[in-house]
Amino acid sequence: IVVLGCTHFLMLEKELQSLLGAEISVIDSRDGVGNQIIKVLKENSLLSEKKSDDLFILTSNKNDKSKLENYKWILEKYGLCAV
Numbered sequence: 001i002v003v004l005g006c007t008h009f010l011m012l013e014k015e016l017q018s019l020l021g022a023e024i025s026v027i028d029s030r031d032g033v034g035n036q037i038i039k040v041l042k043e044n045s046l047l048s049e050k051k052s053d054d055l056f057i058l059t060s061n062k063n064d065k066s067k068l069e070n071y072k073w074i075l076e077k078y079g080l081c082a083v
Contacts, residue, residue: 001024001025001026001027002016002020002024002025002026002027003027003029004016004026004027004028004029005029006029009028010028010030010070010071011070013026013028030074034074034077
């Protein structure tokens, strides 16, 4: 088992799985990281209920839409729009 401990490893997940082979599981930590962020924000009264003006900014080659596809789940989960 390999656990991807940083959200940036998302970009390498397919490549890592290909190199490691099917017999080794790759575990993604995005949900855990996102849930921990929400927990800390709530504990410190910093979680905003306002959704309409929240943005998700992703830098990428303007012709490469695949990175945005990788993040769509989090945009939908938290009601964000991509710029």
